[in-house]
Amino acid sequence: MGLPNIGKTTLFNAVTAQTSAVTANYAFSTSKANVGVVTVPDERLAPLAEIVKTKVIVPASVEFVDIDGLVRGSSKGEGLGNQFLASIRETDTMIQVVRCFEDENVVHVDGAIDTRRDIETIQIELALADLSTVERRRERVQKGAKGGEKMARAELEVLDKLQPALEEFQPAKGVPLSEDELVIARNYFLLTMKPTIYAANVDEASLSSPDDNENLRAIREVAAGEGSECIVICAQLEADLVGLAPAEQREYLESLGVKSSGVDQLIQSAYRTLGLMSFLTAGEKEVRAWTIPQNTRAQAAAGVIHSDIERGFIRAEIVGYTDLISAGSYAVAKERGLTRLEGKDYIMQEGDIVNFRFNV
Numbered sequence: 001m002g003l004p005n006i007g008k009t010t011l012f013n014a015v016t017a018q019t020s021a022v023t024a025n026y027a028f029s030t031s032k033a034n035v036g037v038v039t040v041p042d043e044r045l046a047p048l049a050e051i052v053k054t055k056v057i058v059p060a061s062v063e064f065v066d067i068d069g070l071v072r073g074s075s076k077g078e079g080l081g082n083q084f085l086a087s088i089r090e091t092d093t094m095i096q097v098v099r100c101f102e103d104e105n106v107v108h109v110d111g112a113i114d115t116r117r118d119i120e121t122i123q124i125e126l127a128l129a130d131l132s133t134v135e136r137r138r139e140r141v142q143k144g145a146k147g148g149e150k151m152a153r154a155e156l157e158v159l160d161k162l163q164p165a166l167e168e169f170q171p172a173k174g175v176p177l178s179e180d181e182l183v184i185a186r187n188y189f190l191l192t193m194k195p196t197i198y199a200a201n202v203d204e205a206s207l208s209s210p211d212d213n214e215n216l217r218a219i220r221e222v223a224a225g226e227g228s229e230c231i232v233i234c235a236q237l238e239a240d241l242v243g244l245a246p247a248e249q250r251e252y253l254e255s256l257g258v259k260s261s262g263v264d265q266l267i268q269s270a271y272r273t274l275g276l277m278s279f280l281t282a283g284e285k286e287v288r289a290w291t292i293p294q295n296t297r298a299q300a301a302a303g304v305i306h307s308d309i310e311r312g313f314i315r316a317e318i319v320g321y322t323d324l325i326s327a328g329s330y331a332v333a334k335e336r337g338l339t340r341l342e343g344k345d346y347i348m349q350e351g352d353i354v355n356f357r358f359n360v
Helices: 008-015 045-052 081-089 115-146 150-167 179-186 204-208 214-226 235-241 246-255 262-273 298-305 307-311 321-327 330-335
Strands: 034-039 061-066 094-099 196-201 229-233 276-282 287-293 313-320 340-342 352-358
Touching: 008 034, 008 061, 008 235, 008 262, 045 276, 045 287, 045 321, 061 262, 094 115, 094 214, 115 150, 115 214, 150 179, 196 214, 196 262, 214 229, 229 262, 235 246, 235 262, 262 276, 287 298, 298 307, 298 313, 298 352, 307 313, 307 352, 313 321, 321 330, 321 352
Parallel strands: 094 196, 196 229, 276 352
Antiparallel strands: 034 061, 276 287, 313 340, 313 352
16 A cells, blocks of 8 residues: 555566556556455475475465555545545555655655655544544544443443544554453454555665655654654566576666565565464475464464364474474484374474374
8 A cells, every 4th residue: 555656566466477457657556455365475385395296386375456546535435535435444464555756757646755744644534534433433432431230331431532532633643552451342343444565655765774865764763753664666677576486586676786675575574564474284295384373373273274174183292393304304303203193282483394194
């Protein structure tokens, strides 16, 4: 998400490795939300496939949605505001793309680049949309609260905390709430409750010397103040790399003094921000990364593969990724005592390679 003409759709095309989304040098060129399922880069899968001798690799995935540019008044329906604010409401986290490059051929909706102002414009529109939600909810619960309904009174207390912050254009996620109050607040699906990743869209020169870009420094300060991640990326470059072979991509990035693709960094950042992790399965049939929330217990993780495995869970046979790679095979890993059996309450760890034992 972001303002018009900042490279959102160009970045979306790069992230999803496609060119189906419309890009144009005018506002509202995205007439409907573009959706793409993106694989999560994972360098562990190929070496595992070699060990178990399979050619089938299935990485984890995240769904990305590209919406049209938001402008002042989007919360009141300006542009295509209502339609696209609804699209944001259905997501789990937001990537706000902020333009940090100068290009006289690409007009800025406000005439000139000012990253702090651009971020503030989006934040105000999201806060105003949330304020409208909170006000409507208040109208519904006030009668019940006056009548002494316990749940209505609890809701009203939460709304009393949220509304003043939103009226000052401050995000709801910054409002101190207890665990019980958070449960209530999450039911409102407020836009400003969602975690945000900032994608600073720079030119190629800024990739190798990001500290020289004043606009980028401003974004990093905003992100740091919120405890959010900021990813530096050149959307046009990433879109151009899509047509190149992986080796050519690496070679070109190295020529620019860049260690890794901004797209890969962005996808991994989204995975982290969503509070997700991967456990792995590896056999002759396939090597696969399975997505689970952090701190998931073993029995629940088994259910991600199949409900029968969760229902009939007995034990999880686990070996660490680095242990299996150093051993070179499951057999050697067992001989070295590197495998272990864990029960249903074991907390899964990033990179666990698992074989679930079950009986139904």
